Amino acid sequence: MAEATIILNESAIQRAVVRIAHEIAERNERSQVVLVGIQRGGVPLAERLGRILAGIWGQSVPTGKLDVSMHRDDLDQRLAPDVQPTVIPFDITSKTVVLVDDVLFNGRTVRAAMDALNDFGRPKRIQLAVLVDRGHRELPIKADFVGKNVPTSQNESVRVVLEETGRADEVVLEKP
Amino acid sequence: MTWNRKHLLDIESLSPEEIMTVLDTARAFKAVGERAIKKVPALRGKTVVNLFVEPSTRTRISFELSEQRLSADIINFTAEASSLKKGETLRDTARNLEALNTDFIVIRHSASGAPHFLARVINSSVINAGDGAHEHPTQALLDMFTIRERKGQISGLNVTILGDILYSRVARSDIWALTKLGANVTLCGPSTLVPREFERMGCRVTYDVEEAIREADIINLLRIQHERQRKTMFPSLGEYSSLFGLSKARLARTKPEVLIMHPGPINRGVEIDSQIADCGRSVILEQVTNGLAVRMAVLFLVNGGKGPLGVAA
Numbered sequence: 001m002a003e004a005t006i007i008l009n010e011s012a013i014q015r016a017v018v019r020i021a022h023e024i025a026e027r028n029e030r031s032q033v034v035l036v037g038i039q040r041g042g043v044p045l046a047e048r049l050g051r052i053l054a055g056i057w058g059q060s061v062p063t064g065k066l067d068v069s070m071h072r073d074d075l076d077q078r079l080a081p082d083v084q085p086t087v088i089p090f091d092i093t094s095k096t097v098v099l100v101d102d103v104l105f106n107g108r109t110v111r112a113a114m115d116a117l118n119d120f121g122r123p124k125r126i127q128l129a130v131l132v133d134r135g136h137r138e139l140p141i142k143a144d145f146v147g148k149n150v151p152t153s154q155n156e157s158v159r160v161v162l163e164e165t166g167r168a169d170e171v172v173l174e175k176p
Numbered sequence: 177m178t179w180n181r182k183h184l185l186d187i188e189s190l191s192p193e194e195i196m197t198v199l200d201t202a203r204a205f206k207a208v209g210e211r212a213i214k215k216v217p218a219l220r221g222k223t224v225v226n227l228f229v230e231p232s233t234r235t236r237i238s239f240e241l242s243e244q245r246l247s248a249d250i251i252n253f254t255a256e257a258s259s260l261k262k263g264e265t266l267r268d269t270a271r272n273l274e275a276l277n278t279d280f281i282v283i284r285h286s287a288s289g290a291p292h293f294l295a296r297v298i299n300s301s302v303i304n305a306g307d308g309a310h311e312h313p314t315q316a317l318l319d320m321f322t323i324r325e326r327k328g329q330i331s332g333l334n335v336t337i338l339g340d341i342l343y344s345r346v347a348r349s350d351i352w353a354l355t356k357l358g359a360n361v362t363l364c365g366p367s368t369l370v371p372r373e374f375e376r377m378g379c380r381v382t383y384d385v386e387e388a389i390r391e392a393d394i395i396n397l398l399r400i401q402h403e404r405q406r407k408t409m410f411p412s413l414g415e416y417s418s419l420f421g422l423s424k425a426r427l428a429r430t431k432p433e434v435l436i437m438h439p440g441p442i443n444r445g446v447e448i449d450s451q452i453a454d455c456g457r458s459v460i461l462e463q464v465t466n467g468l469a470v471r472m473a474v475l476f477l478v479n480g481g482k483g484p485l486g487v488a489a
Contacts, residue, residue: 067204070216070476080179080480083204119213 016147041102064088093121206469316349331358339398364388
């Protein structure tokens with residue numbers, strides 16, 4: 001019987017996203033930042049961060065979405081992944097790209113995302129913002145902005161639900 | 177998302193969901209082709225053999241470029257310069273190629289069923305690039321992609337396939353795909369080239385070209401396959417053109433938003449008026465562009481498959 005614990009509720013998610021936006025604003029020049037959400041969970045988060053940053057900076061922040069399926073390192077070990085659109089309608093060269101994802105786990109998705117970004121230009125720097133860092137890295141990758149650190153075991157799963165997908169915001173830790 | 181196949185051998189055995197999975201995946205690959213850097217590493221380190229036992233230019237080039245854009249290594253093998261000319265069997269040729277540790281074999285062959293045979297005797301993924309008059313699945317998939325992109329959907333559309341149906345693998349694959357996706361398919365052409373037996377595949381057969389095109393949303397023109405016809409099936413190309421060719425006068429009596437498709441190569445002045453081939457309703461060159469995206473999608477999908485979480489062998 002699976003056991004599920006809510007680790008972030010709606011208001012905690014909102015506070016975490018607002019805090020990350022302020023940290024991004026503190027660390028960066030406003031004209032330099034573009035946001036890129038990783039499909040699928042990172043996309044609505046990047047859009048939320050974009051709206052908050054636009055309020056802080058008084059100007060809109062270019063926001064794109066990136067699918068990393070074609071750059072994964074396990075393509076021949078699993079069923080072909082569901083490929084979502086990549087839409088980056090702005091130049092990332094010489095910009096600070098903030099990659100946004102919902103959960104940071106082994107780090108392989110982020111590696112694939114950095115690889116994929118290379119095809120669109122050469123950013124000045126890439127930063128990483130995640131709502132949840134659950135540990136268990138398999139690559140030397142570290143997030144710059146973290147909503148919440150959640151110690152987990154390998155066989156647990158972290159499920160992020162955002163209202164953009166139809167239900168109320170919550171982050172749930174599921175034990176098998 | 178439903179794709180659990182190691183090979184792409186035909187459309188007949190695919191479900192509508194599997195066809196839609198290819199089309200959805202192809203949409204992402206079409207976007208790759210529109211970037212400054214048109215290459216992704218999805219098949220890095222994989223080897224593809226293009227085994228074209230029957231001559232082909234456009235399909236072979238399309239597959240080759242698709243493979244290159246997926247970062248695969250490629251071996252091109254053509255019948256003219258091969259050991260098949262020296263008497264080697266297809267099975268031995270394929271097993272010799274596979275001894276080089278290939279991962280995919282893309283096969284074009286004049287014998288129907290050759291890809292199915294290969295899939296039974298070798299371990300690589302097999303992709304049918306056209307077998308005899310049987311099927312040409314990637315052509316049908318790129319046709320479906322083009323129709324969906326232009327019309328938004330396929331279900332409910334009236335699609336007329338006009339020309340040499342009997343000898344056409346494109347027609348067979350298109351009929352399977354269109355009927356599975358809910359289109360109303362009409363076949364038309366000289367009675368010698370459009371036997372009534374095709375009605376068993378779920379389409380309508382008519383020999384009245386005016387009636388066949390009047391309500392069509394899509395007109396798919398097929399070339400006369402001289403090379404496959406063992407005897408003369410109609411008196412002359414001139415007569416074919418006047419009785420079944422898409423002329424300006426005939427086009428004027430179709431729906432204004434009708435799309436004109438053709439798998440190529442076109443014979444201007446035979447099945448299609450030269451100006452119609454270049455007009456705004458013709459999507460013939462879009463089909464070529466979409467062919468790349470669809471073939472990349474197919475290679476990407478069948479690649480998911482060899483590891484513990486992959487597809488059944």
